[in-house]
Amino acid sequence: MNQYVLYFSETDKSSLALVGGKGANLGELCHIPGVNVPTGFCITTQAYTDFVNRSEEFARLLEALRDIEAEALETIKEAGRRIRTYLENLDIPSPISQEIIQAWQKTGSQHAYAVRSSATAEDLPGASFAGQQDTYLNIKGENELLVHVRKCWASLFTDRAITYRAKNGFDHRKVLLSVVVQQMVFPEVSGIMFTADPVTGNRKVISIDAAFGLGEALVSGLVNADLYKVRAERIVKRQIAVKKLAIYPLAGGGTEERDIPSQEQSKQALPDEAILALAQVGRRIEEHFGRPQDIEWGYTDGRIYVVQSRPITTLYPLPELPDATSGVYVSFGHVQMMTDPIKPLGMSIWAKTMATIDSQYSIVPAGGHLYFDITDTLASWLGRKTAPALYSKSDVLLSSAIAEVIRRRDFIATLKPRKRAAGTKSYMRKSMGTMAGGMYEMLFREKLEAPDVTAISSQILSELQSELSRRSGRDRLEFLANHFGKVFMVFMDTIGKPVFVAWLASLLIGRLARRWLGESSVLDELTKSAPGNVSTEMGLELGDLADVIRPYPAALEYMKGADDATFLDGLERVEGGAAIRPAFTAFLAKYGMRCPGEIDITRPRWREKPTQLVPSIISHIQSTEPGEHRLKFAQGRVEAEQAAQTLLLRLQRKLGGSFKARLMGKLVRTYREFIGLREYPKYLMVSLLDEYKRVIMEEAARLVERGTVDRAEDVFYLTLEELTAAVATGRADRDKITALKEKYAKYEKLKPPRVLTSEGEAIVGSYAQRDLPEGALAGAPVSAGVVEGRARVVTKLEEAVLEKGDILVAPFTDPGWTPLFVSASGLVTEIGGLMTHGAVVAREYGLPAVVGVENATKLIKDGQKIRVNGTDGYVEIL
Known part of the structure; x- marks a missing residue:
């Protein structure tokens, strides 16, 4: 085998290190029956290595790239120019140039x-690098070939290639370059084919872009292309573009742009029979590689040529399923207001819990996120009627996306109920009786009794701690595996009725107010400062803590740079520490189990990382006066009581006013008394998770002592079952842990779709058409009022500092974000609905709020002045 040259027929996926991704894929394509690949050869990475390592100068130039940040564009530009100039003027060693010329002559000079x-x-499957280096077309003759090989080598250091590697963490020294030399095909039509729809992600749809002449015009964006879509061997879409120019080869080498005659510009570039034949080739290639492909092709004299194929790296992963039946999956993160990836330990706990609570709603992983399988729901007539409304209170766009799936009758017809074991549980079915009983009691009983949730929770936690103290090792973990779902169902049996009654009361208040008074926003005033909301109480108590810290600037300065492990002890050494430490300790004793993204057991709790609270404390001190948070809450309660009285007086003046006021009065009292309870299930849930985590970290520490894992946090990449086995055997799959860490680094960059189908299609959802100001960002109105202020875009709570009048713009808010609400003047989130945490707390604080604003944290820049219209549901950038 030659050292510097390999022909396509000699390469395959095992040749990656020698011929790079493109060369390896071309070798694979050559081995697929029925796929025509223009012949050629690869100049190996060994040739590149021997070329660049001829002097110490290149090593010095390469070393200069090591610490360059992706954002340092001017530095990158200058460094790249120096390296390219050096390489383009460096002679190719004779042994390398001779092998290249011999291969060129053999292939056809x-x-x-x-x-x-x-x-x-x-x-590669994880990174395409497409377009980062250069391509040269219609190269003729020995001298031009060598010149352009050298240019290709130098193009490893284009500005875009350096930036891409820096941004994605690739070591510049470890990325090598092969050069593909491939016979030119001069196509009548060329283009790109995706074997899965690159926009929607649908794996059943092939998407083809086609234009006249060489594909370079299409790739470089010089020309609009025809778009064809093929599904099940049928062309389901033809979008014919006006194609004004094309790129064609010159007789002496190189290419030129030519205008297309006007009568040809709107002609369909590729005939129907060729579209269908091309789609068949695409499926053949996809089947060979085992994943969707991005394919470059050319068509001439009735023949299809494939010049490249690479994996599509932008598709969201499909749910991991045991079979290939049709299904619909809803993002668990959008329902729970936390769309960050959940590590395997957290996933396994939730999967086990959902199986215990309700086997009709199984939960499946996809791309580091969890999804509810709602196939059974949508396979039934009743489920299709109720599902959009059921999810609308969690996230408006999620509800819209489900409704969009339901409208696709052909797909819905393929859904079949999942086969489940006899005796499986259905919490939803059981809760129907609870809801019916709650409705009857609310309407016909004088007063509903509120459960003592604090006492119930304390008892559950005390019993759990007692059980855990009596167990150890594998026995403790097996106990945990079955505890969460069971105890949570017991708690929900207790609290489910009043929570449902509060929700039902809110619906009836809104509907009756619209019918009797022609208004729909009365609920906003009635929600203010509702009693018994554990998340609101937490925010108030954090405000109390901030007021304790306020008089001691040295203590606050210490907190900004404190170490989590010694945080409380270090307070003793600064002025005011003796007063602050007991207050901080008491706060952590009550709320230390909370944190942003708290549904994932692996996230660091406030008790583990108390510095997470410091930005919120700073924000509170900067934006409020001492005690102001308590005064505002008390004022909100007064305003809610006044609003209720005004509402009832207005109703009394209407026809049948006595009955209307009496009914509305009961609904308002019920709503005010019980709405705060809706935050308690999550409070208990997080308290349980924290107790589990204490036990798990104790077992993880023992695994570190035994040498089973390197760090205690490595167990986050094991399922609960795998952790239990590791504790029992002292063995864990270290390679799997390492691989999962790498995967999760990629999952961090994924944006989970609200709804996924088994075909891979990501359904986004949309808002109904309405008149909005020009340029306004549409969302869902959840807390009335209009406010203008500076946008404070926050994607990580621990980095958030708000000043007076700032408007919080965030991807989502869960209870861990509550401390910021005291400082904010308004709220904008990318996810949410009328009854989600952010909406409820915003109404309690009287903050105008708009949720479900798609890509709000990208479209709104930190520091911009914005106007939030929480009454009509939109945001304006001023």
């Missing part, structure tokens, strides 16, 4: 060639 880069980190 009379032909024109495409000279393309093929990096070892290119066209």
